[in-house]
Structure formats: structure tokens, C-alpha cells
Amino acid sequence: MKLTEILQRAMQMHGAGNLAQAERLYNDVLAVDRRQFDALQMLGIVQCQRRSFGDAIALFNRALEVRPRSVDALVNLGRAQSEAGRLTEAEASYRRALAINPNFVLALSNFSIVLRKAARPQEALAHCDKALALEPGDVAAINNRANALFDLKRHEEALDAYDRAITAAPKLAQAWLGRANVCHLLRKYGDARSAIDKALALNPGSPEAWLGLGNILLAQQNHDGALSATTRRLRSIRGLQTPGAAARWS
Numbered sequence: 200m201k202l203t204e205i206l207q208r209a210m211q212m213h214g215a216g217n218l219a220q221a222e223r224l225y226n227d228v229l230a231v232d233r234r235q236f237d238a239l240q241m242l243g244i245v246q247c248q249r250r251s252f253g254d255a256i257a258l259f260n261r262a263l264e265v266r267p268r269s270v271d272a273l274v275n276l277g278r279a280q281s282e283a284g285r286l287t288e289a290e291a292s293y294r295r296a297l298a299i300n301p302n303f304v305l306a307l308s309n310f311s312i313v314l315r316k317a318a319r320p321q322e323a324l325a326h327c328d329k330a331l332a333l334e335p336g337d338v339a340a341i342n343n344r345a346n347a348l349f350d351l352k353r354h355e356e357a358l359d360a361y362d363r364a365i366t367a368a369p370k371l372a373q374a375w376l377g378r379a380n381v382c383h384l385l386r387k388y389g390d391a392r393s394a395i396d397k398a399l400a401l402n403p404g405s406p407e408a409w410l411g412l413g414n415i416l417l418a419q420q421n422h423d424g425a426l427s428a429t430t431r432r433l434r435s436i437r438g439l440q441t442p443g444a445a446a447r448w449s
Contacts, residue, residue, distance in 0.1 A: 202228055206238060218245050236265045240272055243279070252283035270296045274306050281313050289313045304330045308340040311347060320350035338368045345377050357381050372401035372408070379411050391415045 200208075209224030222245050228238040243258035259276035263269060277292035293310035296303060307330035314323035327344035330337055345360030358381045364374035379394035392415055398408040 202231055202235065206235070209238070210241065213241060213245065218248060221245055234261075234265050236262055236269070236272075239265070240275065243275060247275070247279055247282070250282075252279045255279040256283065256285075268299050270300050270303050270306060273299075274303070274309060277306075277313065278309055281309075281316065286313055286317050290317070302333055304334045304337055304340065307333075308337060308343050311340075311343045315343075315346060315350060320347045323347040324351065336367065338364055338371060341367065342371060342374050342377065345374070349377060349381060354381050354384055358385070370401055372398045372405065375401065376405065376408050376411060379408075379415065383411070383415050388415060 205224055206228050209221050209228065212224060213221035222242065225238045225242040225245065228235050229242070232238075239258050239262035243255045243262065246252070246255035246258060256276060256279045259272055259279060262272045263276065266272065273292050273296035277289045277296065280286075280289035280292060290310070290313055293306055293313060296306040297310070300306070307326045311323035311326040311330075314320070314326065324344060324347040327340050327347055330340040331344065334340070341360060342364040345357050345364060348354075348357035348360055358378065361374050361378040361381060364371055365378065368374065375394050375398035379391045379398060382388070382391035382394060391411075395408060395412045395415055398405065399412065402408060
């Protein structure tokens with residue numbers, strides 16, 4: 200079988216969620232050609248889905264040795280570095296990507312996440328605004344903008360932005376979580392509870408959503424319910440730390 204056919208089969212397995220088979224086939228390609236760019240990139244994404252971010256970073260760096268100006272590889276590298284808590288390196292990767300293509304919406308939107316983690320919400324907002332000026336319907340940028348507004352304590356604006364994200368993508372769990380957190384701060388506890396329930400229905404393994412539910416229940420003086428939510432949060436954190444646990448990666 201030709202390398203291109205093996206690579207195509209690997210991508211099919213990957214798209215079907217069969218990470219083990221995809222990984223084996225990507226490695227088969229790299230055993231023949233260790234500089235095969237697509238195999239390096241896609242194997243890096245597999246490692247990200249497994250939350251093996253150190254391995255992913257090494258693979259994306261190898262891909263960039265082959266194509267140093269690949270903005271896709273730089274964005275994937277930046278995201279893996281961000282997930283690993285290596286924010287300074289992540290910022291450098293996103294800046295490299297944006298130096299090559301200043302109008303790359305995904306880079307602008309993802310970079311805003313790093314800036315939020317670095318406690319620079321005003322810069323995060325500016326990057327989201329630029330992304331949305333280029334692509335007004337980009338759901339990730341809309342939600343990231345809402346998060347930046349939340350950090351800036353512009354809560355009513357954040358609520359409007361979360362609602363916009365939910366309208367565009369009703370199954371976006373992070374937007375429902377953000378809406379719940381804003382409603383909690385605005386003391387709209389009924390709306391907060393409805394939103395957090397939706398977030399948990401969409402992503403029952405989210406530690407952040409269980410934390411949000413605990414905070415809402417505590418505000419309503421439901422101490423037993425808050426304790427139960429905290430217990431579920433701890434269980435979900437342990438689940439994320441289990442080797443091989445999958446995470447969404449696009």
C-alpha cells in the first residue's frame with residue numbers, strides 16, 4: 200500500500216474516532232518518511248485528544264521543521280502549549296502565526312484564550328473583535344469574546360454575547376456555562392440553573408460546569424446539593440487526568 204493510501208486510511212480512522220488505529224497508521228507512515236508533514240500534524244492532534252500535550256508539542260515542532268511557515272501547525276502548537284500551561288511559549292507561537300497571516304481568524308480567536316489565561320482580558324477582547332470583524336459568524340470567537348467581557352466585569356454585554364453564541368450553536372456547552380456564570384453573578388439564579396443544567400447535559404464530564412452548579416446551589420442555600428456537585432467535580436477532574444482520556448480538538 201502506498202504512503203498516501205496509508206495516510207488516507209489513518210485520517211479515516213481518526214475521523215471515526217478510532218485513535219489507536221489512527222496512531223498506528225500515522226506511525227507506519229513516519230517509519231517510512233519521518234518528515235511526512237501531514238502524519239506529524241495529525242499524530243500531534245491524536246496526542247492532544249489524549250491530553251498528552253508534551254508529546255503533541257514535540258510532534259508539532261517536528262512538523263514545523265518541515266514547513267516553518269505553516270500557520271496551521273503554529274496554531275496547533277500554540278494550543279497544545281496553552282493546554283500544557285506553557286503560556287509564554289504559546290504566545291510566541293500565536294505571534295509567529297499572525298506575523299505570517301495577520302487575518303487568520305482561528306489564530307486570533309485561540310490567542311485570546313492564552314491572553315485570558317495570562318490575565319490580559321483587554322488584549323483578548325481586541326483579538327476577538329478583530330476575528331469577528333473578519334468573520335462575524337465565527338462561533339468560537341463570539342464565545343471567546345463573551346469570556347473576555349466576563350473577565351472585564353462587563354456582565355450584561357457578556358450575557359448578550361453568550362446568547363449570541365448559543366443562538367449560533369445551541370449545543371456549545373461552554374457558552375451555556377458562561378451564561379450560567381453571568382446569570383449567577385447577576386443573581387438571576389433561575390436562569391443560571393437552567394443554563395448550567397444545559398451545560399451539564401451537553402458535557403457531563405466538565406469540572407467547570409459542576410463547579411458552577413455548586414456555586415449556584417450554594418447561593419440558593421442548598422448546601423447538600425452544593426456538596427454533591429463538588430464531589431462530582433472532583434470525580435470529573437480525576438477522569439480528565441486518566442491517561443488516554445479524550446478531549447475535543449479541532
